[in-house]
Amino acid sequence: MxxxxxxxxxxxxxxxxxxxxxxxxxxxxxxxxxxxxxxxxxxxxxxxxxxxxxxxxFVNCHNHAAMTLLRGYADDMELHSWLSAKIWPREAKLKEDDVYWGSLLACVEMIRGGTTCFADMYFFMDGIARAVEESGLRANLSHGMIDLGDKGKREKELREGERVVREWNGKAGGRISTSFGPHAPYTCSRELLEKTLELSKKYGAKIQIHLSETRKEVFDLKKQCGKRPAEFLGELGFLSSEVVASHCCWVSKSEVSLLAKRGVSVVHNPVSNMKLAGGNAMPVQEFFEAGANVALGTDGACSNNSLSMFESMKFAALLQKNARWDAVVLNAQQALDLATRNGAKALGLNAxxxxxxxxxxxxxxxxxxxxxxxxxxxxxxxxxxxxxxxxxxxxxxxxxxxxxxxxQMLDEEKILAKAQKVAEDLVSR
Ligand SMILES: [Zn+2]
Known part of the structure; x- marks a missing residue:
């Protein structure tokens, strides 16, 4: 063609x-x-x-596409109670077909917003992959793994993570690539992280992870093992150019230089961070100065609540300026770089x-x-x-x-109507 x-x-x-x-x-x-x-x-x-x-x-480097179904369902709440009281109980009732329709809705929204590729971490990834395949979009998909120290759960999660990589990598005419998705250092055991590293090397796959989104998780880990999250991952030998780390708001200067030195791509999610009141802006300027690759994401639609990369670029620039009392930092050109060339680099795309x-x-x-x-x-x-x-x-x-x-490739009207129905049904289960 x-x-x-x-x-x-x-x-x-x-x-x-x-x-x-x-x-x-x-x-x-x-x-x-x-x-x-x-x-x-x-x-x-x-x-x-x-x-x-x-x-x-635009390359949206951090998303949970199917969470469009919970858009506007639980707003104006503190992050940890938002997750445990509202989001996780609903997610426990999700089925693959719901994920499929939620993802189709996300695809329509992203296409209309000029996004051509997104990175996703979720579960029922077959549903998301089917939506990506039909939509014409490009995506890097990972099964989000959480074990909370439970060995049985760990093995199950790793099996599923590996299955997704095996079954979907290179599919949809090469538009789908895959990665491993250990959720975060505070939800994954050391064993899960070590095994993830092994699998990433075996398959040559990237790793998506949440890192230092909140101050609480930094202090909790420090109490537990005496190290901050990036230091902890550094000592595990986990950090490399295969790693795409989202948030990185609460990082020390030495963590910034460690992440940059190891070639980790860091993903800024300004809208989600501000909506959940993370309290600290990602130190984008320090990441630039350290030579790190900084990309941009929206995060899921229930902590944003939009998947517009236009909004995320603008918020990224505004947040830096306001937090640093410096109108010069993160200028428009740099914000566009985050959303385009840097995002492509993070996901290893020649785009x-x-x-x-x-x-x-x-x-x-x-x-x-x-x-x-x-x-x-x-x-x-x-x-x-x-x-x-x-x-x-x-x-x-x-x-x-x-x-x-x-x-062109999806029936938008049908998807909007069906997603509304699926979302209503999900919150009533
Ligand atoms: Zn996330």
Missing amino acids: SLLVKNAAIISQDEKRSVLRGFDILVEGSRIARVAKGIKEKAEFVVDAKGCFVVPG GVIAEGKLADFSILDFSKPSTVPVHNAVSNIVYSASPSNVRDVVVNGKLILLNGKI
Whole structure:
């Protein structure tokens, strides 16, 4: 299949962060074959992008897609009681089919928001994988493992984690990749973490983990073993460029340099952190200075409650500025980097940049909306004033999955109606 995008202004996100005006993009198969002016080759599909901006697809590096079903179900609560009183009891009643419909809803929302790839940690991953397969999106999926020190539970979780990697890696025409998902150092035993490390090496798979989201978990671990979470993982030999660690809000300076030195990608989730009142902003500036790869995530829809990466970019920038009393830090360009090229790097994707040879994962943004006129600086508009309503077309793996505002591979109306029903049923069980 081939696709030609004509007359675009391209926010390339290349090394120089070039903006190319009046360029065409030729896509062949799943890749960008050429980026040039006046491409003459014929293509099966031609999209005119005159007056629009093409931007690399957003990579949402931390999500629990199926939690869309609990969006708005338990807001304005403290994190630990939110989890134990509201979320976990509902999750205990989930079935695979619910997860499938919740994930389809998430996919529709993400496509409309210009997200082309997401990382997910949850359970009933077959349901999520089926949704990803049908949606046309790209994803990195992991079964979230929790053992709380219980040996039987540990073995069961590891078996399931390994099954997901074995069954789904490389599926959906290569759009699905897989990883291992030990939930966090406070919910996983040392044995579970060690075994995860072994399996990650065996399969060459990445590891997704929550790390130092709250002050409580840092102090609890310190009381238990005398070490802070990143130090603890460092001593286990767990930290490497295969690790994608979400949150990292409550980290010391030496933990920042340890995580950076070991090549860990850290994922900032500003909306979720602020909504759950984590109290501390991820030290993004220190991570930059230490040379770490910083990516961006929304987290699940019941701690956000949106899956919009536009919002997450804006909140990331605003949170840093406000927390540090410094309007200069985390500028718009850096926020866009977090959501595109850095996210692709975290998940090991040859994407996040619009250039020849890269995966054809990008969005076409229409700025002719009140909140994005005028365009003095397109990157500023994307980060500070754009929204999913600006996303006109989305291409993933060389295929148009949103065209002129219409979802191409899913029945959106049916999904919204069914997700409402499933969600109502879930909370009444
Ligand atoms: Zn999470």
